[in-house]
Amino acid sequence: MKYSIGVDMGGTNTDIGLVSENGNIVQRRNMPTSAYTELDPYVRDMMHLVDEMVKEQEMLDGEAINLEGIGIGAPNGNYYTGCVDNAPNLTIKGVLDFGKEIRKYRMVPVVLSNDANAAAYGEYVYGGARGMKHFIMFTLGTGVGSGIVVDGKLVHGSTGAAGELGHNILIPHGRKCSCGREGCLETYTSARGIVQTYCELKGCEVTPEITSMMIGNLAHEGDPTALRTWEIVGDQLGLAMANSVTFSAPEAIFLMGGPTKVGEPLLKPLRAAFDKYLLNIYAGTCSIRMSELHANEVAILGAAALLKMKE
Amino acid sequence: MKYSIGVDMGGTNTDIGLVSENGNIVQRRNMPTSAYTELDPYVRDMMHLVDEMVKEQEMLDGEAINLEGIGIGAPNGNYYTGCVDNAPNLTIKGVLDFGKEIRKYRMVPVVLSNDANAAAYGEYVYGGARGMKHFIMFTLGTGVGSGIVVDGKLVHGSTGAAGELGHNILIPHGRKCSCGREGCLETYTSARGIVQTYCELKGCEVTPEITSMMIGNLAHEGDPTALRTWEIVGDQLGLAMANSVTFSAPEAIFLMGGPTKVGEPLLKPLRAAFDKYLLNIYAGTCSIRMSELHANEVAILGAAALLKMKE
Numbered sequence: 001m002k003y004s005i006g007v008d009m010g011g012t013n014t015d016i017g018l019v020s021e022n023g024n025i026v027q028r029r030n031m032p033t034s035a036y037t038e039l040d041p042y043v044r045d046m047m048h049l050v051d052e053m054v055k056e057q058e059m060l061d062g063e064a065i066n067l068e069g070i071g072i073g074a075p076n077g078n079y080y081t082g083c084v085d086n087a088p089n090l091t092i093k094g095v096l097d098f099g100k101e102i103r104k105y106r107m108v109p110v111v112l113s114n115d116a117n118a119a120a121y122g123e124y125v126y127g128g129a130r131g132m133k134h135f136i137m138f139t140l141g142t143g144v145g146s147g148i149v150v151d152g153k154l155v156h157g158s159t160g161a162a163g164e165l166g167h168n169i170l171i172p173h174g175r176k177c178s179c180g181r182e183g184c185l186e187t188y189t190s191a192r193g194i195v196q197t198y199c200e201l202k203g204c205e206v207t208p209e210i211t212s213m214m215i216g217n218l219a220h221e222g223d224p225t226a227l228r229t230w231e232i233v234g235d236q237l238g239l240a241m242a243n244s245v246t247f248s249a250p251e252a253i254f255l256m257g258g259p260t261k262v263g264e265p266l267l268k269p270l271r272a273a274f275d276k277y278l279l280n281i282y283a284g285t286c287s288i289r290m291s292e293l294h295a296n297e298v299a300i301l302g303a304a305a306l307l308k309m310k311e
Numbered sequence: 312m313k314y315s316i317g318v319d320m321g322g323t324n325t326d327i328g329l330v331s332e333n334g335n336i337v338q339r340r341n342m343p344t345s346a347y348t349e350l351d352p353y354v355r356d357m358m359h360l361v362d363e364m365v366k367e368q369e370m371l372d373g374e375a376i377n378l379e380g381i382g383i384g385a386p387n388g389n390y391y392t393g394c395v396d397n398a399p400n401l402t403i404k405g406v407l408d409f410g411k412e413i414r415k416y417r418m419v420p421v422v423l424s425n426d427a428n429a430a431a432y433g434e435y436v437y438g439g440a441r442g443m444k445h446f447i448m449f450t451l452g453t454g455v456g457s458g459i460v461v462d463g464k465l466v467h468g469s470t471g472a473a474g475e476l477g478h479n480i481l482i483p484h485g486r487k488c489s490c491g492r493e494g495c496l497e498t499y500t501s502a503r504g505i506v507q508t509y510c511e512l513k514g515c516e517v518t519p520e521i522t523s524m525m526i527g528n529l530a531h532e533g534d535p536t537a538l539r540t541w542e543i544v545g546d547q548l549g550l551a552m553a554n555s556v557t558f559s560a561p562e563a564i565f566l567m568g569g570p571t572k573v574g575e576p577l578l579k580p581l582r583a584a585f586d587k588y589l590l591n592i593y594a595g596t597c598s599i600r601m602s603e604l605h606a607n608e609v610a611i612l613g614a615a616a617l618l619k620m621k622e
Contacts (some may be wrong), residue, residue, distance in 0.1 A: 013531060039528035067448070102485075132469075133469065134468050134469040134473075148558065149464075149465075149469075150461050150466055151462075151464065152460075153462065154463055155558070155559055155560075157445050157461075157559045157560025157561065158444065158445040158560050158561060158562040158596065158597075159560045159592075159596045160445075160560070160591070161560050161562075161592050161593065161596075162445075162557075162558065162559050163557075163558070163562035164590060165557055165558065166591070167557050167590045168554045168557050168558075169550060169553070169554055169588060170483070171483060172481075172482060172550060179590055179591060180591065181588065181590070197520050199444040206620055215396070239483060240481060242480070243479045243480055244558070246473075246474075246475040246478050246479050247466070247469025247473065247474070247476065247479075247555070247558050248459075248466050248468050248558075249466075249467070249469050249470045249471070249472050249474075250468065250469060251469040255384075264598065277480060277492065277493070279478045279490055280490060280491065281470075281472050281475070283473065285469065285470045285472075286469075299535075
């Protein structure tokens with residue numbers, strides 16, 4: 001049987017899964033990313049877990065498995081170089097050459113990209129975007145990420161860093177962004193941006209207790225400030241999505257991530273705004289859809305899916 | 312010898328050229344588009360001119376020529392269908408199936424796209440974008456068009472209508488656009504948008520006498536209102552270009568069209584704004600460049616270049 005490894009490298013934790021050809025995660029392991037400051041021991045321990053999963057699955061299958069390769073979704077992951085480039089939220093610093101390090105343990109293909117690109121490709125290989133040639137994925141979380149598929153291929157661009165729509169400037173001279181500029185989409189529709197909008201409306205201080213999940217719960221209880229927050233966020237995200245259509249005329253835009261779990265309080269104003277801001281020649285050609293992958297599987301599946309990419 | 316035909320179909324005139332393999336327009340003809348209300352006689356007369364050019368070139372070459380095909384750049388030209396779809400600025404109405412009509416006269420490949428896409432592909436095959444895999448072309452004129460090349464291929468999207476960055480909403484709830492929405496890039500950086508900005512600064516009415524060319528000349532004479540106009544336009548276009556980089560991380564953004572002829576009064580603030588608005592991870596990876604094709608050749612060369620497109 002053929003399997004692949006998907007690695008979701010986050011700042012705090014690393015999730016590793018053994019994925020079957022039809023997209024089931026048959027084995028799973030976890031390790032603490034933030035416990036490491038060097039790539040060498042991190043990869044050594046990761047490959048130990050990979051060996052464990054492979055052995056366990058071989059016992060279950062009763063035969064040696066065929067490991068297609070290792071796909072990694074990581075912050076600042078660069079598809080072309082196979083390296084993680086100076087990710088600010090990792091404790092392992094510098095340019096990390098995963099391919100070189102991994103192949104000390106196992107001679108397999110290693111493919112790496114950033115987490116939003118991996119999520120988009122996971123949707124394409126295992127989720128709701130199967131069979132689509134043109135779509136865009138927006139991931140809402142601490143930040144806002146995106147992955148863009150054109151003609152059935154992830155857009156990596158000339159540097160490998162294409163698809164950063166979270167840093168599209170939505171409102172010129174708008175909110176200050178962590179990137180140093182102003183008005184980025186991320187400052188409005190990330191979890192943090194949503195909290196900021198709520199607090200501005202409420203006239204209160206931003207505190208760690210106020211989360212986008214809390215604002216989601218309040219909206220479902222009918223809280224008018226919370227409902228208004230999601231209306232504003234939906235309008236802003238709808239505008240950003242309508243703008244992205246002028247680029248690649250996708251047949252769908254997918255949405256995933258924590259804040260999207262609120263559902264209709266976000267989706268209703270989002271769809272209305274998307275229709276309002278969409279250039280008329282695209283009317284009816286592009287739908288907004290939720291990711292069809294499970295939230296706790298998408299990162300591993302997406303990372304594993306990177307191995308299916310065709311040049 | 313191998314040649315191709317490039318057809319630049321404008322609302323008023325149609326320019327037709329016979330193009331050699333190395334990108335020289337060796338024969339040229341012109342016919343008045345607006346004199347026609349039906350596709351049938353328009354194509355008949357066009358093919359008559361094609362025959363003329365082919366015969367003349369065969370006399371010069373002393374041998375039969377190999378005609379690769381006919382490429383057409385046209386408003387609302389759809390690459391997938393090969394049709395012009397209800398272009399508002401054409402006197403020939405409806406959905407125009409050029410391929411079918413042309414092949415009544417000559418059995419050759421016919422490829423069609425919109426004019427900005429053709430310009431981008433012309434730059435790729437014959438101009439400054441040769442060898443580039445990722446770039447974007449912005450065309451400033453009556454409107455603002457764009458053509459996007461990703462992985463060496465024009466982005467057509469799911470409908471054939473990708474690459475309409477002139478209708479990216481730059482300033483939410485900004486200027487009213489002819490498309491019915493507000494704040495599109497085109498309302499600020501088209502010839503008309505530039506005139507509007509100048510008149511707003513000057514506090515005068517928009518009249519047909521005030522043109523972007525006039526405002527260009529005034530800028531070169533040191534007129535402060537004209538100089539300020541170009542600064543504003545450069546800032547707006549620089550923002551739009553920086554935003555487009557977050558999509559496809561191109562190695563260059565090309566610029567062409569009437570208003571760009573002003574040169575430094577536009578280009579200096581444009582480059583400054585682009586640097587200011589560019590996400591730091593792209594710093595130094597993308598340059599702004601003027602089209603290297605002659606203004607009166609780009610449309611024909613671009614149309615002919617469409618025949619070089621690989622699936």
